[in-house]
Amino acid sequence: MSNKTYSIPIGPVHPSLKEPMTFHFEIYGERIEKVNLAPGDNHRGIEFMGRQRNPIQIIYLAERICGICSASHPFAFCQAVENAMGIEVPERAQYIRAIIAELERIHSHILWAGVAAHELGFDSVLFFSWRAREEVLDLLEYLTGNRINYGIFMIGGVRRDITAEQISRIRKTLDYYKNIYAKLEDIFLNDPTIALRTKKVGILSREDALQLCAVGPTVRASGVNKDIRQDQPYAAYADLEVKAITPDVFTGEVNGDVYDRIVVRLLEVVQSIEIIEQCLDNLPAGKIVAEEKLVKLLTQIKKAQGEGIGRHEAPRGEVIHYIKLNQSELPEVWKARAPTYNNLMSWLPMLIGQQIADIPIVLASIDPCIACMDRVTILDRDSGQESILTKEELHKISVQKTRRMAR
């Protein structure tokens, strides 16, 4: 075998990629030697757009940063504005916020489980889990009017109440998830082929996770029990005993591999169900928003001066928003940070030493919604010859590896 290394760029843009990005891989044989990340292909300048909008309008812009975290960004943004202005959010609104955020977590984690199964070549599991996800999307539509981009958050509270009639419907959906959870767990955690493809693959050590500032299930799977709902309880989480989930609760050990990330996400689905049930049991009565009249609220914003941060534990990890108000309708600055921003760098230690066929599942394991590799070029440095792998072919390699291992 010669000592040739090959360079493979992957990316950058595909319509269904939330964060289009390019990867440059240096390959020796089948092994990845070096990875170079190049995001920013689709920088939308959302913070720049925020300069021409008032905070109430920004809520809807923040909601559209991400289709899946569409409760997380407005949650953090509203908290930032409330902290800057000193608005007290009514308790009932705090509980409704937590319920919506946890429903979002259920749908996001089950969506991810489907994507992971697809990357490994279990398309029947993809259809099974995405079918299961439909139930919570229907529930969110019933509660807020939309399947995604719920439009329920408002500075100082929420826009829609949850009625007694709706509570019984929520409980019904939670029962549905309790019933199918055993099956999901059996498929993902007990299947020998999935274990072969995911155990000891894409390892992120505890030290690397801390130093690279990873967040969410990615850092928890490496054994760091970091979860804002536990560490700095906000909204209704201050009343609930939320504990950060690390994989050792289930397996008894922490490896920081892809399998551990599956464990954390699946257990968090159960945790979310418990949180919602507790919220429903203790849902306080009262107002749902501090100031109902938007014109009045806007006048308050125009007079306000101050700065604030809002943090929320989104399905993928910490979302943080910073806002500075300076007695003007438009904020002086608005900064938003999504969890994948911090998790990007953790790909480097995960990918080095892996095989080409493991790229899809390792990339998917931090849940960046990079499910699509638009085109892959394999460049032979010596001869300058290029061969192009399409997304389908790369997917095929991954599926073939699963089939080989299953035999």
Place this chain on the structure above:
Amino acid sequence: MEYLKSEEIVELFREKIGEQALTDNRIETKSAGLKKGTYQVIWLRVKPQLFKEAVKTLMELHYPHFAIISGIDIDKEIELIYHFSIYYGERGKEISINLSTFLSKDNLKIPTITDLIPGAQTSEREIKEMFGVTIEGLPELPNLFLPYDFPSGVHPLRRDEKGVEVKVKEKDEVKKGE
């Protein structure tokens, strides 16, 4: 593990970097839920010469979680706010620490913190591209957020002549036939 109170943390910073360099400090207490559980947010403003020292002081307390750098263009200065948090891992113990510094536009330089916290690289590169702040000690790397062929010397989030032109016209400004 030993946990310091917010007041003690501010006191420690005052000791380590000096009264002169710590230009402003503020502790906010926020409450949430029916039981009114509280958490605290600390805001510290330090002089740029002692900024690295302040980060090192933070490292002595606990390995901090670094979230992001916010940049604000204020007339002749650019304010950078580094959002950290420490004491994560135990219920209700986490304290957010926002460390900020003002850089004069004549001397837009700040030392890198990637030697202490490697995960800060993405954010430092963002500040470098969006505000034109020189990060001392950060290797020359290609643009991460802006396109490779983006004109040099233009920094989109600046509000002065180095920023970008807003080319979208207001509805009223658009005349017939335009």
